[in-house]
Amino acid sequence: MPEALSTAVPALEAEQILALMPDPVLVVREDDGGQEIAYANLAAREVLRVPASGAPVSAALRQPVVLEAVDEVLAGAPAREVAFESIGVQPRFWRAFIRSLGRPGELLVVLRDETDARRTERMRADFLANASHELRTPLASLAGFVETLRTHAKDDPDARDRFLGIMAEQAGRMSRLIGDLLSLSRIELNEHVPPGGVVDLAQVVSDVVDASRPLVAERGVSVEVSAPAGLPTVAGDRDQLVQVAQNLIDNAAKYSPPGQAVRITLQAAPTADAAREPTRPDAVGLSLLSPDLSDPAGYVVMRVEDRGRGIARQHLPRLSERFYRVEGQKSGGTGLGLAIVKHVVNRHRGGIFVESAEGSGAAFTVYLPVAG
Numbered sequence: 001m002p003e004a005l006s007t008a009v010p011a012l013e014a015e016q017i018l019a020l021m022p023d024p025v026l027v028v029r030e031d032d033g034g035q036e037i038a039y040a041n042l043a044a045r046e047v048l049r050v051p052a053s054g055a056p057v058s059a060a061l062r063q064p065v066v067l068e069a070v071d072e073v074l075a076g077a078p079a080r081e082v083a084f085e086s087i088g089v090q091p092r093f094w095r096a097f098i099r100s101l102g103r104p105g106e107l108l109v110v111l112r113d114e115t116d117a118r119r120t121e122r123m124r125a126d127f128l129a130n131a132s133h134e135l136r137t138p139l140a141s142l143a144g145f146v147e148t149l150r151t152h153a154k155d156d157p158d159a160r161d162r163f164l165g166i167m168a169e170q171a172g173r174m175s176r177l178i179g180d181l182l183s184l185s186r187i188e189l190n191e192h193v194p195p196g197g198v199v200d201l202a203q204v205v206s207d208v209v210d211a212s213r214p215l216v217a218e219r220g221v222s223v224e225v226s227a228p229a230g231l232p233t234v235a236g237d238r239d240q241l242v243q244v245a246q247n248l249i250d251n252a253a254k255y256s257p258p259g260q261a262v263r264i265t266l267q268a269a270p271t272a273d274a275a276r277e278p279t280r281p282d283a284v285g286l287s288l289l290s291p292d293l294s295d296p297a298g299y300v301v302m303r304v305e306d307r308g309r310g311i312a313r314q315h316l317p318r319l320s321e322r323f324y325r326v327e328g329q330k331s332g333g334t335g336l337g338l339a340i341v342k343h344v345v346n347r348h349r350g351g352i353f354v355e356s357a358e359g360s361g362a363a364f365t366v367y368l369p370v371a372g
């Protein structure tokens, strides 16, 4: 063992260190009898289902690319690195590092599981593709109307006014989309940092309801708020909680037919189970986010309920995905509102519960840990 290592961990032998490593590690030896696993650490035994020694290499590492790389290193190459996919119920992505041990006929194989990294990469690529597509649609429409205004509609004041109205709408849509994208990336950046402030959720709701009056009036919808006095405060970031209330209230108003009421209820609940107690026997309920805390000092619950068209059961699990919209609903929304809600509530270590019956409205319940 090198001196530094033996001083730092005198009691540990090399094999003990290898055994503790989370990545699968194999020592391969070649002799007249063929290529054999001379040593497999615990992770390798579990992942490849091989004994600690003695299994033929071709039984442990079945992928031809890996076996070829092993052959090359045994033939004198110093090192090889290959990526492969293991086949199974849930395919996983691996990278194999194959290194000569400096003695003829022996080499080391280390496997690294890159499944999570691949998945994240894939999600990023999908997200970029979706975001570009969402921006391109209004942009194409703007470009089309500019062209029409320059040519056919040049001398038609009525058409010009109408087209300018549509263009303003499309520009507004792009600006909302960019605003939501920026919000989402800002929220994600500090999602692992718990919020530092103390927030009065009833005050937040009251401010958001005031700010939403124009939209609510335009939709012909009314808003009723019920909040008991003396509700505890929550540990939170006020601006982000404003976004949560705003998105839920805007949605409820947006998807309600005129003449209907949006009901907002605030209350305290001792546990997460109590906070997401179903309130509507006719509806399907689903947790979109569950807090991972063992119950804190209790929760403050905010429920936003509407009597709109509701959401069919099959859409519920996907509602908080970015850009997910229920087909056939032309709302002018960005499809990012509930994704923002989910990331903020996750940062606050709270939960989200949705209940809906198609045709008779939806209720979104957000519950957040009480401050302190």
Ligand code: ADP
Binding pocket: 247, 251, 252, 255, 306, 308, 309, 310, 311, 319, 320, 324, 325, 326, 327, 329, 331, 332, 333, 334, 335, 336, 337, 338, 339, 361, 362
């Ligand atoms: P959007 O900006 O499109 O409203 P959201 O992320 O806020 O995006 O919501 C995602 C989708 O969930 C919406 O497009 C809509 O189809 C559905 N939805 C959200 N809230 C409601 C509601 N209160 N009633 C009916 N459908 C809703």
